[in-house]
Amino acid sequence: MKSILEYLEQSAERFPDKIAFADEKSQCTFAELRTQAKKAGSALARRGCIKKPVPVLMEKGVDTIEILMGIVYAGGFYVVLDAAQPAGRLGQILSTLEAELVITDEAGTQLLKDIPRAGETVDFRQLLQGGTDDALLETVQMQRQDIWPLYVMFTSGSTGVPKGVVVSHRSVIDFMEEFTENFGITHQDVLGNQAPWDFDVSVKDIYAGLKTGATVQIIPKQYFSFPMLLLDFLEERGVTSLTWAVSALCIVSALNGFSYKVPGRLRRVMFSGETMPVRHLNYWRRYLPDAMFVNLYGPTEITCNCTYYVIDREFAAGDAIPIGRPFANEHVFLLDENDREVTDPGREGEICVSGTALALGYYNNRRQTELAFVQNPLNQSYQELIYRTGDMGSYNERGELCFASRRDFQIKHMGHRIELGEIEAALEKVDDVVRSCCVFDGERKKIVCFYQGNVERRGLSLALGELLPDYMVPNVFRQVEEMPLTKNGKIDRNRLWSEYNESLLKRKRRI
Amino acid sequence: MDELMEILEEICPDVDFESETALVDDKLLSSFDILSIISEISDAFDITLTPAEIIPENFNSADAMWNMINQLRN
Numbered sequence: 001m002k003s004i005l006e007y008l009e010q011s012a013e014r015f016p017d018k019i020a021f022a023d024e025k026s027q028c029t030f031a032e033l034r035t036q037a038k039k040a041g042s043a044l045a046r047r048g049c050i051k052k053p054v055p056v057l058m059e060k061g062v063d064t065i066e067i068l069m070g071i072v073y074a075g076g077f078y079v080v081l082d083a084a085q086p087a088g089r090l091g092q093i094l095s096t097l098e099a100e101l102v103i104t105d106e107a108g109t110q111l112l113k114d115i116p117r118a119g120e121t122v123d124f125r126q127l128l129q130g131g132t133d134d135a136l137l138e139t140v141q142m143q144r145q146d147i148w149p150l151y152v153m154f155t156s157g158s159t160g161v162p163k164g165v166v167v168s169h170r171s172v173i174d175f176m177e178e179f180t181e182n183f184g185i186t187h188q189d190v191l192g193n194q195a196p197w198d199f200d201v202s203v204k205d206i207y208a209g210l211k212t213g214a215t216v217q218i219i220p221k222q223y224f225s226f227p228m229l230l231l232d233f234l235e236e237r238g239v240t241s242l243t244w245a246v247s248a249l250c251i252v253s254a255l256n257g258f259s260y261k262v263p264g265r266l267r268r269v270m271f272s273g274e275t276m277p278v279r280h281l282n283y284w285r286r287y288l289p290d291a292m293f294v295n296l297y298g299p300t301e302i303t304c305n306c307t308y309y310v311i312d313r314e315f316a317a318g319d320a321i322p323i324g325r326p327f328a329n330e331h332v333f334l335l336d337e338n339d340r341e342v343t344d345p346g347r348e349g350e351i352c353v354s355g356t357a358l359a360l361g362y363y364n365n366r367r368q369t370e371l372a373f374v375q376n377p378l379n380q381s382y383q384e385l386i387y388r389t390g391d392m393g394s395y396n397e398r399g400e401l402c403f404a405s406r407r408d409f410q411i412k413h414m415g416h417r418i419e420l421g422e423i424e425a426a427l428e429k430v431d432d433v434v435r436s437c438c439v440f441d442g443e444r445k446k447i448v449c450f451y452q453g454n455v456e457r458r459g460l461s462l463a464l465g466e467l468l469p470d471y472m473v474p475n476v477f478r479q480v481e482e483m484p485l486t487k488n489g490k491i492d493r494n495r496l497w498s499e500y501n502e503s504l505l506k507r508k509r510r511i
Numbered sequence: 512m513d514e515l516m517e518i519l520e521e522i523c524p525d526v527d528f529e530s531e532t533a534l535v536d537d538k539l540l541s542s543f544d545i546l547s548i549i550s551e552i553s554d555a556f557d558i559t560l561t562p563a564e565i566i567p568e569n570f571n572s573a574d575a576m577w578n579m580i581n582q583l584r585n
Contacts, residue, residue: 084541222538225545225570227562251546260562414543458524465525470541 002146003169005072007176007210008034015187015213022237023061023218030213033066035132040070042133043126045140049076051148053097053363057081057090057108058124060197060218065206067103067124068197075140077149079164080197083108085469091115092161093154096364103127146170152363153200153300156418156472158409160425164363167200171303174356176207178327182308183268183294185241187213190265192239194219194248199415200300201272204243214241224248227257234263242266243296245273245415246280253283262287272296272305274412275403278315285311297323297403299417301372301387303357306330307401322400323393330355332401334393339377343395348404351393352376354386411440413447414471420447423474426467427451430460435483437491438474439500449474450496452483512577518551519573528573535567545570552576558583 011020016031028036044054054076058064071078079097081090094102094115101120102112112118150169154162185208193216195201209216217237223230230252249271252258269284269291276295285293298305309324326332334342334349342349354376361369376384392404409420420438427436427449434453441448451460457477464473478500484492519528526539534540548570549560558580569579
């Protein structure tokens with residue numbers, strides 16, 4: 001199999017009239033999706049986009065999947081961009097891509113006017129209007145290789161510039177074969193898509209649907225603030241399976257959504273993105289006692305997930321839910337600080353991954369690629385690349401892998417992977433900020449910013465809103481007279497952190 | 512009402528809560544903002560919001576939120 005288009009084509013043959021994707025207002029069958037994608041593909045192939053990035057600035061939806069598949073027919077790879085992020089960040093991403101065009105709608109066209117060197121904007125409707133040029137698509141098909149990129153997903157970068165993870169067809173096929181088989185996803189499933197499409201959690205929905213012939217029901221983003229809307233949608237659309245970010249599942253439990261309604265056909269709940277709090281997992285299990293629950297682990301760089309754990313026992317608050325064991329065809333192992341393998345239970349090591357699942361690195365960023373994708377230090381004999389996740393893990397007594405912590409200053413907040421360094425780099429751009437330091441209060445789920453400089457917290461928060469996505473703007477601002485320093489002259493994070501905790505305790509005592 | 516305004520301005524300093532009446536419908540509040548508001552007002556006013564209260568109409572304006580809070584306090 002050379003490309004994921006074979007998934008689409010097989011499903012279009014088997015289930016031509018079945019709904020492939022549906023959103024709030026529209027839907028398309030597998031046959032329609034193939035037809036529309038070929039139209040867009042023909043228009044794009046005429047421009048020539050083999051092995052080129054094609055940014056798509058659109059909300060997730062039926063139109064968008066037609067465009068994404070069109071890009072793939074034309075031999076290009078898609079980069080879905082979130083219109084809600086600040087123009088500055090969007091500009092950074094577009095200049096990294098050096099793309100000639102951006103596919104978008106009216107709102108996106110307006111937004112892109114303010115971004116220098118954004119490339120030509122193309123209205124997506126224009127691409128779906130023309131005919132299909134089968135001969136042209138055939139010439140693309142003749143050249144196709146499974147190592148061609150399928151998509152690029154951008155993640156936070158510690159230097160202040162987002163990094164674009166490039167993933168090939170081969171890696172997605174490798175993962176999807178295992179993923180659908182392992183958890184028994186079939187054409188009878190209805191997948192409730194929560195993840196935004198600039199997140200690789202969505203890859204599991206899109207390709208599980210295309211591969212098996214399951215319908216993907218795209219849930220509007222706004223529904224996640226309002227449990228009644230969300231649960232009505234899941235019930236009315238007959239959703240059977242969720243592959244959601246942990247933070248999305250926690251919304252339902254935090255707002256006690258199931259006191260209103262429990263969707264009757266739901267039988268599989270899979271989650272990833274951060275550690276699932278046991279209290280929230282137990283809430284879900286109480287209302288869905290017969291459903292399968294799966295903890296999935298892995299960064300974008302290894303194509304969605306590299307390990308899984310099917311919940312098979314009770315957990316009490318404070319227990320660690322394992323990340324389990326590797327998917328077939330992936331090798332997941334721990335290395336200690338001297339690059340020796342850790343196999344005994346209880347000892348921590350960095351989680352490392354090898355296999356077809358490895359991404360092709362970071363787009364136009366050779367330096368960062370070479371730092372993260374390296375030769376397996378355990379193999380002196382031939383080339384074997386591994387990805388060093390930066391996550392620390394250990395085996396429990398049952399031999400299951402468990403996540404422990406991060407090795408650096410990357411955090412998980414609201415399902416987003418964030419480098420605190422990227423926030424600090426943005427703070428440096430704000431006038432009057434002399435120095436700054438951010439820490440993450442994991443217990444209270446707040447990003448805390450300490451800063452030195454003559455600026456009010458409201459002004460600072462507003463300025464950061466222009467530079468960073470919402471979820472990266474700190475929740476708490478603390479002005480300090482002077483940054484405490486360590487002996488080596490670095491900002492003393494530990495001292496800031498303990499002073500912050502003391503001040504919270506004092507406040508509690510006052511109340 | 513002052514306490515509510517303080518909470519709202521802390522969470523979303525760039526939104527004009529005095530005059531906006533379509534905070535949800537015009538997408539001025541993100542889902543994260545709404546969750547933060549729910550959590551902060553639950554703590555501050557010692558109330559429990561059920562799914563029946565967490566609907567767009569109750570969050571479209573500061574007045575709507577204030578009415579909801581008062582109903583729950585009684």
